[in-house]
Amino acid sequence: MGLRANPSQRQRRLGEELRRMREASGRKREDVCRHVGLHKPHLSHIEAGRTACSEARLRALLGYYGCTDETVVDALVAMARSSGKGxxxxxxxxxxxxxxxxxxxxxxxxxxxxxxxxxxxxxxxxxxxxxxxxxxxxxxxxxxxxxxxxxxxxxxxxxxxxxxxxxxxxxxxxxxxxxxxxxxxxxxxxxxxxxxxxxxxxxxxxxxxxxxxxxxxxxxxxxxxxxxxxxxxxxxxxxxxxxxxxxxxxxxxxxxxxxxxxxxxxxxxxxxxxxxxxxxxxxxxxxxxxxx
CATH class of the missing domain: 3.30.870 (Endonuclease; Chain A)
Structure with a gap:
């Protein structure tokens, strides 16, 4: 799948929240990529909203970052699932x-x-x-x-x-x-x-x-x-x-x-x-x- 040239606000915000959670958790980029099976450029594209993140991978990232609040997890999953069409x-x-x-x-x-x-x-x-x-x-x-x-x-x-x-x-x-x-x-x-x-x-x-x-x-x-x-x-x-x-x-x-x-x-x-x-x-x- 190609990269998004112009991510929507929802897509950018999802990426920003994932980046903030990673930084708050103190996890190094290399360790995150190794844990969920990503290359560093792919993680960067996710955090910039330029590419999608599957629900399974999203949940794996949130778990690795220590996010255990199911309400927060469900809200982020809903953002990732949304087509943005209305x-x-x-x-x-x-x-x-x-x-x-x-x-x-x-x-x-x-x-x-x-x-x-x-x-x-x-x-x-x-x-x-x-x-x-x-x-x-x-x-x-x-x-x-x-x-x-x-x-x-x-x-x-x-x-x-x-x-x-x-x-x-x-x-x-x-x-x-x-x-x-x-x-x-x-x-x-x-x-x-x-x-x-x-x-x-x-x-x-x-x-x-x-x-x-x-x-x-x-x-x-x-x-x-x-x-x-x-x-x-x-x-x-x-x-x-x-x-x-x-x-x-x-x-x-x-x-x-x-x-x-x-x-x-x-x-x-x-x-x-x-x-x-x-x-x-x-x-x-x-x-x-x-x-x-």
Whole structure:
């Protein structure tokens, strides 16, 4: 089997976890290869996500590294077994690899935490909001492509309505609702949809007001933290127009988790129509609807 020229995020992450486990175990590369019957280049390709690892060999590696947690073993085996094919595969000619990787990651996440400061989070955008964003793109996007991009983003949202659904917690800066990227009508409908979505028991939405007195010391870009089947497989997705990144290093994940926790403390109370006090996200939504 030939080497993968462009491994997916899932394939790269599996390799990275195996490398981390090998290094943590203190096993020398030569001893690992001898134990499971691999050549050193083959092990390097597995750890880079460039080639597959059979279930039997994967279990042998994990056992040699001292991984006895069956939940972790099963999660890694599931990653290795996955074909990576899903509804996102139909958009290969249109979307960048990182967007398909994100859709695959979202589809398996058990929890999502996201911060946005200029847009409503993609998984909460209404179809009209998405369509107007792509319709107003600069440089312009051909109408057919804009429609396909809209379909892709809306299809990503189905990950929030699986059984059981993942937990979803969003902190959205007030600035997102003052941007005129979309029409006033669509902004109003988007706000109303957020109120509706927030009433689902697995969805929490907080707004971060301009008047927040304590800076949350967040990274300078929007980000999402997606939980895997086990804590070791948590991933951070940092958005950037040129080079969005997937981060899996424990220290990076901890830093972004702490940043999100600070955001929740500085943001208004979760969006809930029963909460009308001045420090509630619902009170801010009512104000925004009034001035639109």
């Amino acid at each position: 509804w996102w595969s139909a958009y290969r000619e249109l979307t960048q690899d990182r967007l398909r990787d994100l859709a695959e990651l979202e589809s398996t996440a058990t929890a999502h935490r996201t911060f946005q400061w200029m847009y409503v989070p993609g998984l909460l955008q209404t179809r009209d909001y998405v369509a107007e964003l792509f319709g107003n793109n600069d440089p312009p996007v051909p109408a057919e492509d804009a429609a396909r991009f809209t379909d892709f983003r809306v299809l990503r949202q189905q990950c929030l309505f699986t059984d059981p659904p993942p937990r979803f917690h969003a902190v959205v800066h007030e600035a997102a609702f003052h941007m005129h990227f979309v029409s006033r009508k669509v902004r109003r409908e988007q706000l109303e949809y957020l109120v509706e979505a927030a009433q689902l028991p697995h969805i929490t939405i907080q707004l971060l007001p301009f008047r927040a007195e304590t800076p949350p010391s967040t990274p300078g870009a929007p980000f999402s933290i997606l939980d895997g089947r086990v804590p070791q497989l948590r991933t951070v997705y940092v958005e950037h127009p040129l080079s969005s990144a997937f981060l899996g290093e424990p220290e990076r994940i901890q830093a972004f988790s702490q940043a999100f926790n600070r955001l929740t403390m500085v943001a208004l109370d979760p969006l809930d129509p029963a909460q009308l006090h001045s420090g509630s996200s619902y009170r801010m939504v009512q104000h925004l609807l009034y001035i639109l």
